[in-house]
Amino acid sequence: MITSRATVTAGIFMPDWDLLLTDTRIATMSPDLPDYGVIEGKGAIAIRDGRIAWLGKQSELPGNDASERRSLDGCWLTPALVDCHTHLVFGGDRAAEFEQRLGGASYEDIARAGGGIMSTVRATRSASADELFAAALPRVEALASEGLATVEIKSGYGLDMDTEIRMLEVARRLGRESSVDVLTTLLAAHTVPPEYENDADGYIAFVCDEILPRVATGGLADAVDAYCESIAFSSSQVETLFRKATELGLPVKLHADQLSDSGGAALAAKYNALSADHLEYTSRVGVDALAASSSVAVLLPGAFLTLSETRLPPISELRDKGVPMAVATDCNPGTSPICSIRTAMMLAAHLFKLTPCECLAGATREGARALGVLDDRGTLEVGKRADIAVWAIDHPRELAYWVGTPQLAQRITSGHTTHS
Ligand code: DI6
Ligand code: FE
Numbered sequence: 001m002i003t004s005r006a007t008v009t010a011g012i013f014m015p016d017w018d019l020l021l022t023d024t025r026i027a028t029m030s031p032d033l034p035d036y037g038v039i040e041g042k043g044a045i046a047i048r049d050g051r052i053a054w055l056g057k058q059s060e061l062p063g064n065d066a067s068e069r070r071s072l073d074g075c076w077l078t079p080a081l082v083d084c085h086t087h088l089v090f091g092g093d094r095a096a097e098f099e100q101r102l103g104g105a106s107y108e109d110i111a112r113a114g115g116g117i118m119s120t121v122r123a124t125r126s127a128s129a130d131e132l133f134a135a136a137l138p139r140v141e142a143l144a145s146e147g148l149a150t151v152e153i154k155s156g157y158g159l160d161m162d163t164e165i166r167m168l169e170v171a172r173r174l175g176r177e178s179s180v181d182v183l184t185t186l187l188a189a190h191t192v193p194p195e196y197e198n199d200a201d202g203y204i205a206f207v208c209d210e211i212l213p214r215v216a217t218g219g220l221a222d223a224v225d226a227y228c229e230s231i232a233f234s235s236s237q238v239e240t241l242f243r244k245a246t247e248l249g250l251p252v253k254l255h256a257d258q259l260s261d262s263g264g265a266a267l268a269a270k271y272n273a274l275s276a277d278h279l280e281y282t283s284r285v286g287v288d289a290l291a292a293s294s295s296v297a298v299l300l301p302g303a304f305l306t307l308s309e310t311r312l313p314p315i316s317e318l319r320d321k322g323v324p325m326a327v328a329t330d331c332n333p334g335t336s337p338i339c340s341i342r343t344a345m346m347l348a349a350h351l352f353k354l355t356p357c358e359c360l361a362g363a364t365r366e367g368a369r370a371l372g373v374l375d376d377r378g379t380l381e382v383g384k385r386a387d388i389a390v391w392a393i394d395h396p397r398e399l400a401y402w403v404g405t406p407q408l409a410q411r412i413t414s415g416h417t418t419h420s
Helices: 095-102 107-112 117-125 129-144 161-177 200-217 235-247 264-270 284-291 301-306 315-320 341-352 356-362 365-370 396-400
Strands: 006-009 012-015 017-027 038-048 051-057 066-071 076-079 081-083 148-154 181-189 223-228 252-256 275-278 296-299 325-327 388-391 408-413 416-419
Touching (some): 017 051, 076 396, 095 107, 117 161, 129 148, 148 408, 161 200, 181 200, 181 235, 200 235, 223 235, 235 252, 235 264, 252 264, 264 275, 264 284, 284 315, 296 365, 301 341, 325 356, 325 365, 341 356, 341 396, 356 365, 356 396, 388 396
Parallel strands (some): 017 066, 081 148, 148 181, 181 223, 275 296
Antiparallel strands (some): 006 012, 038 051, 076 388, 388 408, 408 416
16 A cells, blocks of 8 residues: 655655665454454565555565665564553552462451552552653553553542642653653543542542543543442442543543452443453453453453452453453552563463454554554554564564563664664
């Protein structure tokens, strides 16, 4: 395919490309092709203005004229990775709780005793924007070093106006000052703060009447999330929040059925949520509701592992019903101290029995779908952002197989090489 900015000199077509990648194998992850969406044989990709201008078999390249031409010696190209669910802006850590849990205390016990999310809330409230930024930047760069170009970051450790805003501003700044594109999510409905003890309804009213409008006006969030659980918010409180978010034009998503079946998946589907996340306790009814919606099931094997969970998300039902499945880190100091999308992919294979192809799709195409940006990235297709990971591997199945090995040869974001 040929796009518009090309010149014809003396009758010869001259594609005017910025970067031409040749001698590659290409796993497009296109939903229109089977499995990895592989282009058979030697492939090439041409980039112009940060977008993919042409891709296909090298033998069919319509021209060779590019400002820079790079031969990749048989490396595989995939879409750059996407992490669609993180809480990576936070103060402090919870290593002491980690020890308590290893000693037998449950996550809920610790939360009810004032620890858990609330302990991170205290540390986050007392941290300045610069401190939060300095702590979070290495986490973003760690993800980038694995071939990632897009990350979602949630608020939810402030639970008051100033700190929720500060977290979202820090997340936006990470997007500006790192090499990763950041999408932000307001998760003020993460848990009930002490100021509203025994008044979850009052807190939801405060979030709806004050925090949400300010966040929407300031353009600080791309979506709104909530934690629907017995230790957090009920379905009807979440519905109140979702109605307000929808009214303000913000898409919603939900932490659903992580610790119990609270009907979260069906609730997410009812509000056309971008995604329903966790899903360990989702029932058949919940799976059917997701299948009838456009919501993505986001699987978070790091939290499953950390909480020593034994109840698996209904993977085969989701697969059989054609619900798209994303894989994400859930990077947070309590239930998933994992800042590695490759580790999340590996865990999804081992713990949830996703195929290596589903793991890669989950951290590329389906992650992008869960963020509402699949039209723009998540697969290698003409017109999409040139967010490309270049791998020194023999087959893309290796990406859910190894962790910690130096397989990433280059990372290209919007056409610029940011890791090589
Ligand atoms: N589910 C999770 O896994 C995280 N939040 C949530 O709602 C945990 C956050 C934490 O424990 O700090
Ligand atoms: Fe989470």
